[in-house]
Amino acid sequence: MVSVRAFLVAVSAMAAVVVASNVLVQFPVDGRLGTVDLADVLTWGAFTYPLAFLVTDVVNRNFGPRTARLVALSGFSVAVVMSLALATPRIALASGTAFLAAQLLDVAVFDRLRHGAWWRAPLASSAVASALDTAVFFALAFAAVVPFGVDPFAVSSEPIFGLAGAPEAPRWVSWAVGDFAVKLLVAALALGPYRLVTVSR
Template structure:
């Protein structure tokens, strides 16, 4: 069945994105930009994770929200399971929770806007999903209040200037969260290019088109 085959492909892509981002979020971007220490601002996971929203939106556009939710669920189970091997348990738990809630929000927003201009649904879904995902992930992964999930990294909770530039200081993970969100927004905008390019290849199935 075509939908089953594509669901499997989409789920594999989703799992790969989750595992890669969970692993790379442990590594700050080294170097400086305009005098700002990038290690206080960004992790490499921010550049990979927005691809998850692209996968969800393509599945949603082609097969509808039910298949998109299946893709998210399969990607969630596989991704989190593998993440316990590739990353600390607290990172895996935080990522799984944020991923599931953020992706479901993306699906809901996409469905509300799918009849509008082609770029509005994927862009709005990605931006809102990224904001919620970032809030949940960094809070659960690094905030001391959630230490019962697992041990924290001293580097993550040490103080640093907000966004690496403002005089006020905050735990380093807050700057990571703000920096990652900015990158996710920028990457989400850039990913409209492959989404637009694939629109003519991955066309909605007849039942999805009829529902529109």
Template sequence: MLSSRYTFIYALLMAAVVVASNFLVQFPVVGTFWGIALGDLLTWGAFIYPFAFLVTDLANRQFGPSIARRVVLAGFVVGVTLSFLASAPRIAIASGTAYLVGQLLDISVFNRLRRQTWWRAPLAGSLLGSALDTLLFFSLAFAPLFAFIGPNEDFAIQSAPILGALATEAPRWISWALGDLVVKILVGVVLLLPYGALMNVLKPMPQVAPAR
């Protein structure tokens, strides 16, 4: 069946995004920008993860929320399993939890807005999903409150200026979370371009509610 084949393809893409972002989130960006140490703001995972929302939204547009949830669940199982091999267990647990909750929120928001202007559903879904995902991931992965999940990384709890420029200092993982969210928002906006380009290729199936 067409839906089964596409579900498999979407699931593979999703798993690749999850594994790559889980691995790269352990590596801060090296360098400075306007005198700001990027390592206090960003990890490379922030640039990869927004593609997960693109995959989910395309599946939702083409096959509806039911198939999109299957893609998310398939990506969750495969991605988290492989992530335990590619990253620390606490990172994998935090990523799996944040991923699942954030993606399901994205599906719900997208489905509510799918009949509106074409960019509103994917943009709103990805922004809200990214915000929740970032909050859950960095809290579970690095906050001392959740140390029972696994050992923390010493460099993640060292103090660093928030956003690299403000006088107030906080654990580095909080600065990472803020920088991560900003990048996710920017990348999410940019990914509207491939979403729009694929709209005429991946058209909704007859049984799916129209999406502009």
């Protein structure tokens, strides 16, 4: 049984991660990595958003899937309201849709794998949910063809990652691929904190 204090801490952590990510996803990373212009590959939101899966997985391991779903839904509600004030409505809508779908998938996959090796459930659930989250969020947030009228984020097509000879695609496709790669990296790195917080479970 989760205490009110633990529940509020989890919801607050979830909301903080999502709001920060919704603001940071609007800012590409400046700099270069070899021949790759990082602004073509990453936004700052890629580094913060995977922590939402860490929160969900820790709650799931410690208090079960029902509480994890409740934390995800509560965090989602708070984050969407706050994001409407701090990000564009389109970012808030895309984030809310992707977040809800991905978090519920994360809870379901984690619960199916919870009795295996300690690292398998958090790593697999985060990877699968990150793929869904990335596809839904970037398509809704940045794709030019959406049913909501003029797209303020539309950008012209260019080679993926800005690399000569790469297929052309809208810049948001490069952001999505880079974002997903970072989410996988952060999910792997988050196994350390996950293990420390759940070691007795």
